[in-house]
Amino acid sequence: MAIVIAVANQKGGVGKTTTAVNLAAGLAIKLRHEGTHPGKILLVDADPQGHGLMAVGFGRHLAAPEESLAALLVETPPPSIQRMLRQGIHQSNLDYIPGNTQAMVAARARLPSLLAREQRLARALAPIADTYAYIIIDTPPTLDDLMINALVAATHVLIPVEPSYLGLTGLKDLQHAIEQVRLHLAKDDLRILGYLPTRCVQQRVEVQEIVDYLREHYPERTLQPIHETTDLTYAHSAHMDVFTYRPPRSRQDGRLESSSRATQEYARLVNEVVRRTRPQSG
Numbered sequence: 370m371a372i373v374i375a376v377a378n379q380k381g382g383v384g385k386t387t388t389a390v391n392l393a394a395g396l397a398i399k400l401r402h403e404g405t406h407p408g409k410i411l412l413v414d415a416d417p418q419g420h421g422l423m424a425v426g427f428g429r430h431l432a433a434p435e436e437s438l439a440a441l442l443v444e445t446p447p448p449s450i451q452r453m454l455r456q457g458i459h460q461s462n463l464d465y466i467p468g469n470t471q472a473m474v475a476a477r478a479r480l481p482s483l484l485a486r487e488q489r490l491a492r493a494l495a496p497i498a499d500t501y502a503y504i505i506i507d508t509p510p511t512l513d514d515l516m517i518n519a520l521v522a523a524t525h526v527l528i529p530v531e532p533s534y535l536g537l538t539g540l541k542d543l544q545h546a547i548e549q550v551r552l553h554l555a556k557d558d559l560r561i562l563g564y565l566p567t568r569c570v571q572q573r574v575e576v577q578e579i580v581d582y583l584r585e586h587y588p589e590r591t592l593q594p595i596h597e598t599t600d601l602t603y604a605h606s607a608h609m610d611v612f613t614y615r616p617p618r619s620r621q622d623g624r625l626e627s628s629s630r631a632t633q634e635y636a637r638l639v640n641e642v643v644r645r646t647r648p649q650s651g
């Protein structure tokens with residue numbers, strides 16, 4: 370069964386998409402070189418904005434409404450998910466489900482009136498759960514049905530945190546939503562994989578204070594921070610993951626790190642995610 374990681378925080382612009390894309394790509398490279406079975410990764414973009422898909426399937430990431438993720442969420446019966454899967458452009462073992470912004474906005478509006486509205490994504494993914502080692506879900510910056518669908522489909526939640534006092538205030542609401550999903554939607558094994566300080570600016574005192582706060586309150590769950598670097602912005606503008614944008618001289622041994630700090634920090638995250646999820650992967 371796939372490990373399903375929802376990258377979530379209802380605060381906007383904290384690095385969810387950047388983290389989802391680079392985690393998915395880094396896992397794909399790592400598993401490909403290790404020859405793991407199944408060695409495939411799926412990126413699911415549950416955000417109508419569809420930013421995540423631009424980095425993995427640019428130019429091919431859009432589909433007609435009935436062939437997009439939105440149809441899986443609202444159609445009865447849902448279309449076949451197998452026929453929707455497409456291969457990413459940079460990593461041969463990274464698949465995605467195409468999106469359609471308008472259809473996704475419409476789906477978000479329709480969901481509240483549908484039966485089993487919180488379980489739609491989980492049910493859609495069930496037939497392919499054995500095909501993938503990891504399924505990474507990018508989520509919208511809202512605590513709505515789309516986000517809840519992602520949490521219900523997930524085995525783990527990865528929470529990017531912007532290191533500002535404002536960034537901390539929303540965490541309680543997110544933790545509450547996760548607790549509700551655990552209790553009311555029979556997901557008591559849903560785990561918080563970690564809090565990931567993102568967009569950290571080295572010189573700012575506030576950043577260190579927030580990271581210290583996280584380490585004090587969540588000692589086991591606070592991950593090594595990701596710093597603010599232009600490589601991440603440029604990679605996304607170039608519709609690439611950062612490992613493709615700033616590759617090492619040789620990828621022979623499955624190496625992820627290059628001279629770019631962003632590749633080193635996201636590689637560290639990839640390794641930590643594998644370490645934390647491996648016992649369950651069997």
Ligand SMILES: Nc1ncnc2c1ncn2[C@@H]1O[C@H](COP(=O)(O)OP(=O)(O)OP(=O)(O)O)[C@@H](O)[C@H]1O
Binds near residue numbers: 383387509596602
């Ligand atoms: N560590 C970083 N260093 C520099 N730029 C970053 C970093 N992380 C993210 N960015 C940039 O910040 C912007 C917001 O990041 P991103 O889209 O990943 O956030 P998000 O949480 O997915 O946003 P939204 O809530 O709108 O979906 C993007 O332009 C992205 O390229």
Ligand SMILES: [Mg+2]
Binds near residue numbers: 420
């Ligand atoms: Mg995003």
